[in-house]
Amino acid sequence: MLTTSAFVAFIQAYTNRLDELQPLLDQLDNQIGDGDHGTNMTRGFHAANERLTSTPTDDLGALSQTVAMTLLSSVGGASGPLYATVFLRFSAQWKGQSQVDAKEITEAIVQARDGLVVRGKAHVGEKTMIDVWSPAAQTLQENPTVSGLLKAATVAAEAAVGTRELVAGKGRAAYLGERSRGTCDPGSVSSAVFFEEFANVIVGGVEKTPWPTLVS
Amino acid sequence: MKKLMNEVGHYVDEMLDGIVLAHPELRRLPGTTVLVRAKKADKVALVSGGGSGHEPAHGGFVGPGMLDAAVAGEMFTSPTPDQILEAIRAVHGDQGVLLIVKNYTGDVMNFEMAAEMATMEGIHVEQVVVDDDVAVQNSTHTIGRRGIAGTVFVHKIAGAAAEAGYPLETVAQIAKRTIANVHSMGVALSPCTVPASGQPSFQLADDEIEIGIGIHGEPGVRREPIRPADDVVDTLLDTILENAAIQAGDDVAVLVNGLGATPLSELYIANRRIAKRLAEQSVNIQQTRVGEYMTSLEMAGFSISLLKLDHELTKLLNAPATTIAWRS
Known part of the structure; x- marks a missing residue:
């Protein structure tokens, strides 16, 4: 069950993880992009976090909308519109609700995945966040329960690690062609952390993936 | 790292302040990263922009005969849709707005979202995407070639076409022809x-x-x-x-x-x-x-x-x- 206070706690927890992982995300992006994924995400989620704590509401849709608009105006790059799209889809799905169950969470995640595909025009296998969002959404669809959320977080982490072997087809890494192989996609890692923290807020006790030792 | 800067978080902001202090013919829209020139309502307005770190691009090409507004993003990061929208609102007259965008995933997405928002406000917006970098293979399966320095030719030529009073469709066509001809x-x-x-x-x-x-x-x-x-x-x-x-x-x-x-x-x-x-x-x-x-x-x-x-x-x-x- 996701409540408004759990949602706010999720954004807070995700922001904290981004703070921790900013150097790693920048480093991954440096290897195959322009080196600012961690910096941009941290800036955006700090802004979103501040905005949420200053505008209390019991509407999950309104909270998601606030996060989306803040990310849109503070992240930039490709991550801004993409992560904003995730929260815009959450907002549409959860409008007027103060809490949602695993089924409604699943539906929102699936909608977010579809939104990412439309906005980013990427397909599975192109070394983008779709490579995480797609299997995670599918896992949840097959098992739209709390345990499905845990499984989705595990699947997301494995998928993010798996992007190391992929050649980029979208985003700045695509210009490297074959040379993009060997580095994990930073947007996929930040997405996997998203699923990890999301599951942790709802279920609790989720083990934190040791990203720095796993992907650097 | 050795840089002539103060707070890293103020880098773009302080640079923009410095530009308008040196060049009073440009104005910074309050609370934004947008540089504009004096508004000329009877022509197509040209808006371009991109990440900072490319100076003199893009603010250096704002003025009579070239751009009407330039939107600066964070360092090497596309500007955000709200900033681009502010630029469009500030410069559009009665002839519509042409957005000149370099072909990067982020830039194209952010400008597209701004164009969608401006269209909802009833502003006629066209967008052209510059992809002059031949180092990158062109293929329908990838995002295609990057936009680099050849973009300045597009600013110049589309700017002259707009200044000459051509309608938006014609200015956009000429910009596209320039893009096709620059490598x-x-x-x-x-x-x-x-x-x-x-x-x-x-x-x-x-x-x-x-x-x-x-x-x-x-x-x-x-x-x-x-x-x-x-x-x-x-x-x-x-x-x-x-x-x-x-x-x-x-x-x-x-x-x-x-x-x-x-x-x-x-x-x-x-x-x-x-x-x-x-x-x-x-x-x-x-x-x-x-x-x-x-x-x-x-x-x-x-x-x-x-x-x-x-x-x-x-x-x-x-x-x-x-x-x-x-x-x-």
Whole structure:
């Protein structure tokens, strides 16, 4: 069950993880992009976090909308519109609700995945966040329960690690062609952390993936 | 990292303040990263922009005969849709707005979202995407080629077309023809360091150069040993000529663009070879620009852009323009 206070706690927890992982995300992006994924995400989620704590509401849709608009105006790059799209889809799905169950969470995640595909025009296998969002959404669809959320977080982490072997087809890494192989996609890692923290807020006790030792 | 800066978080903000203090003909929209010139309502308005770190692009091309507004993003990061929308709102008159965007996933997405928002407000917006970098293979399966220094030709020519009073559709068509006719490629001798990261964007040995570099410190397409300037020019020019349908007797404009830390002397040495090669192929150089137009912070290196001209493009290229970084 996701409540408004759990949602706010999720954004807070995700922001904290981004703070921790900013150097790693920048480093991954440096290897195959322009080196600012961690910096941009941290800036955006700090802004979103501040905005949420200053505008209390019991509407999950309104909270998601606030996060989306803040990310849109503070992240930039490709991550801004993409992560904003995730929260815009959450907002549409959860409008007027103060809490949602695993089924409604699943539906929102699936909608977010579809939104990412439309906005980013990427397909599975192109070394983008779709490579995480797609299997995670599918896992949840097959098992739209709390345990499905845990499984989705595990699947997301494995998928993010798996992007190391992929050649980029979208985003700045695509210009490297074959040379993009060997580095994990930073947007996929930040997405996997998203699923990890999301599951942790709802279920609790989720083990934190040791990203720095796993992907650097 | 050694940089002339104060707070890293104030880098773009303080730069924009410095620009308008030096150039009072430009104005910064309050609370934004948008630079505009005095509004001219009876023409198509041109809005461009991109990440910061490419100075003089893009604010340096705002002025009569070129852009109406430039939107600055964070360092090497596309500006956000709300900022682009502010620019569109500020400059649009009754003839519509043309957005000139460089082909990067982030830039295209952010400008597209701003265009959608402006359209909802009833503003007529068209968008053109510049993809002049021939170092990147063009394919329907990828996002295609990057936009680099050749974008400045698009600013100039579309700017002249707008100033001449052409309608939006025509200005957009001329911009697209310019994009189809311009081909560029760059090389780096040393990387650059984004202030927020503090680390060089890639490592290059003392005797290595990075061929096919972009303008965001991203690695190029291959790494090769350093060699004489003429050979480096030939490598870039051969690839450009393979991709551009330029033949004996054609007219071209040449842009030799420094990436931020290349002495002007070296750019002139490169230009000497370019002129010789084009003369050997009986290609007529109508105009040559040598200097910094679209940089990549303190990267050493340069790019070559060739624009194939026709009668109309020549006329528009030569039309008057008064901006910080381009005068004609």
